Amino acid sequence: MKIKELISELQDFYLLSARGLLVAVKKPFYLKDMIEQMDYAGAGSFVIIFLVSIFTGMALSLQLSAELSSLGLKMYTGKVVGISIIREIGPVTAALVYAGRVGSGIASELGSMILGHQIDSLRVFGVDPLKKLVTPRILSSIIMLPVLTIIGDVVSLCGGYYIAVFVSHQSGTFYWSSIRDVLTFENVFAGSVKPFIFGYLIACISCYMGLSTKGGSKGLRKSTTRAVVVSIVMIIVSDFILTRILLYVLGFSV
Amino acid sequence: MIVFDKVWFSYGIHHVLKDISFTVGENERIAILGESGEGKTTILKLILGLIRPDAGKIIIDGEDITNKTEDELREVRMKFSIVFQEGALFDSLNVKENVAFCLREYSKLSEDEIDHKVRELLRIVGVEQAIELMPDELSGGMHRRVAIARSLAACKPKMFLYDEATTGLDPVNADIICKLILDLSKNGRGLILVTHKIFDAVKIAERFMFLKDGIILFDGDKEELVHSTVPDIQIYLNEVSFSGKANKSGG
Numbered sequence: 001m002k003i004k005e006l007i008s009e010l011q012d013f014y015l016l017s018a019r020g021l022l023v024a025v026k027k028p029f030y031l032k033d034m035i036e037q038m039d040y041a042g043a044g045s046f047v048i049i050f051l052v053s054i055f056t057g058m059a060l061s062l063q064l065s066a067e068l069s070s071l072g073l074k075m076y077t078g079k080v081v082g083i084s085i086i087r088e089i090g091p092v093t094a095a096l097v098y099a100g101r102v103g104s105g106i107a108s109e110l111g112s113m114i115l116g117h118q119i120d121s122l123r124v125f126g127v128d129p130l131k132k133l134v135t136p137r138i139l140s141s142i143i144m145l146p147v148l149t150i151i152g153d154v155v156s157l158c159g160g161y162y163i164a165v166f167v168s169h170q171s172g173t174f175y176w177s178s179i180r181d182v183l184t185f186e187n188v189f190a191g192s193v194k195p196f197i198f199g200y201l202i203a204c205i206s207c208y209m210g211l212s213t214k215g216g217s218k219g220l221r222k223s224t225t226r227a228v229v230v231s232i233v234m235i236i237v238s239d240f241i242l243t244r245i246l247l248y249v250l251g252f253s254v
Numbered sequence: 255m256i257v258f259d260k261v262w263f264s265y266g267i268h269h270v271l272k273d274i275s276f277t278v279g280e281n282e283r284i285a286i287l288g289e290s291g292e293g294k295t296t297i298l299k300l301i302l303g304l305i306r307p308d309a310g311k312i313i314i315d316g317e318d319i320t321n322k323t324e325d326e327l328r329e330v331r332m333k334f335s336i337v338f339q340e341g342a343l344f345d346s347l348n349v350k351e352n353v354a355f356c357l358r359e360y361s362k363l364s365e366d367e368i369d370h371k372v373r374e375l376l377r378i379v380g381v382e383q384a385i386e387l388m389p390d391e392l393s394g395g396m397h398r399r400v401a402i403a404r405s406l407a408a409c410k411p412k413m414f415l416y417d418e419a420t421t422g423l424d425p426v427n428a429d430i431i432c433k434l435i436l437d438l439s440k441n442g443r444g445l446i447l448v449t450h451k452i453f454d455a456v457k458i459a460e461r462f463m464f465l466k467d468g469i470i471l472f473d474g475d476k477e478e479l480v481h482s483t484v485p486d487i488q489i490y491l492n493e494v495s496f497s498g499k500a501n502k503s504g505g
Contacts, residue, residue, distance in 0.1 A: 028359075112345075116340070116342055116345070117338040117339065117340075117342035118342050118343075118344055118345070120299070120302075120304050120338065120342065121336075121338060121342045121344070123302075123304060123324075123331075124302055124304070124331050124334075124336055124408070125331075125355065125356050125359065125408050126328040126331065126332070126359075126360070127359060128324070
């Protein structure tokens with residue numbers, strides 16, 4: 001029975017994920033809803049992404065400076081910080097923050113709409129809830145998470161710079177030139193593909209969890225928690241899979 | 255005309271409706287009574303095709319809607335106007351935007367025409383002054399009245415469906431809603447009122463159905479209801495006689 005339920009849930013999830021994206025090309029276009037979602041997801045997440053990124057960059061730079069100093073390789077701090085942030089830490093950190101803030105918001109909003117019969121009202125009025133509610137959230141996540149990731153990367157590198165120059169007493173010019181060296185097509189491509197996938201995953205998971213809410217406020221709590229937990233796990237798992245694929249595609253030897 | 259033909263419906267392992275069959279005429283005013291969780295709202299959802307029965311047929315105006323797709327059901331749904339329990343207003347939109355929702359979605363009216371239409375509908379239900387308020391700023395009675403206005407904007411319904419339209423309201427507001435429901439069905443349009451408040455049901459309906467344990471325990475008019483000897487209905491009737499006495503002593 002449990003396996004049957006799981007398969008049925010997965011099937012519903014795949015259908016929602018695929019249809020949510022495919023109906024984006026069909027009329028009507030809910031542009032106003034999408035802009036509203038972009039504002040909530042993007043502008044609303046800016047401060048928290050800024051804070052998390054700057055401290056992540058500073059902590060990473062601090063750790064690496066300490067470790068590399070003992071090996072006499074302190075001048076590589078910029079390079080290692082750059083590669084780590086652009087390829088891995090930046091996209092994952094931004095996605096985790098996004099899942100916590102925006103994913104939970106999507107799930108709880110849609111969940112309360114289910115419980116309050118608002119989704120039923122939409123259906124009665126002949127409006128496709130998937131097109132009206134899910135598609136704008138998927139599209140806004142696919143657009144805004146990469147933007148937030150770029151902002152987060154820049155802020156993290158600045159945080160790393162502050163530690164490298166003012167705490168570890170390295171050359172600022174050398175730090176930035178190391179960063180410039182790692183801004184190759186391969187590294188930038190590897191870091192910029194991930195946020196699109198993460199954004200899509202977070203939006204689909206959160207919408208699905210929200211729309212499958214049942215059982216009052218307890219059910220809403222459960223679906224919101226599930227949305228965040230499943231999103232976080234999927235970010236980490238898909239990050240590993242994507243890293244493996246990208247390293248292979250871009251010709252890196254492991 | 256609505257026909258339920260041997261309809262079964264269950265939530266998981268819990269059978270809510272068991273082999274239910276009934277027919278509702280276009281101009282009938284029906285109240286579906288029963289305790290919470292007896293499947294009253296489920297019947298409304300089945301009529302609108304929001305959920306599908308496990309077995310049996312639902313026929314609306316001669317068309318079997320049981321296996322219709324979401325697009326095909328759109329046309330069926332336009333025949334009805336529903337007011338969900340507690341209104342189900344979109345809480346991110348204000349009263350005007352809620353009522354204008356369908357007009358903006360489907361009509362080609364200008365903003366001025368929409369504004370005029372919304373004000374007219376709100377005037378009919380008596381909450382014109384609340385046009386700029388958000389749903390959470392409305393009282394329970396106003397909430398229902400706005401929901402009725404929104405349902406009127408949606409289409410030109412043949413029949414009204416009300417899910418617990420007066421539940422949770424004080425007697426004054428409940429009375430206002432009952433009068434409004436009666437006024438709206440004056441021009442021959444039928445209604446189905448789902449409620450557990452028999453006192454409000456007898457004010458509005460002319461036919462009564464009583465659901466218990468997934469079956470229709472009673473189906474008849476007011477006279478038959480009053481003289482029913484079914485114990486579960488007797489409990490409900492006691493509420494009416496108590497309310498009647500209270501009214502007499504109060505008046």
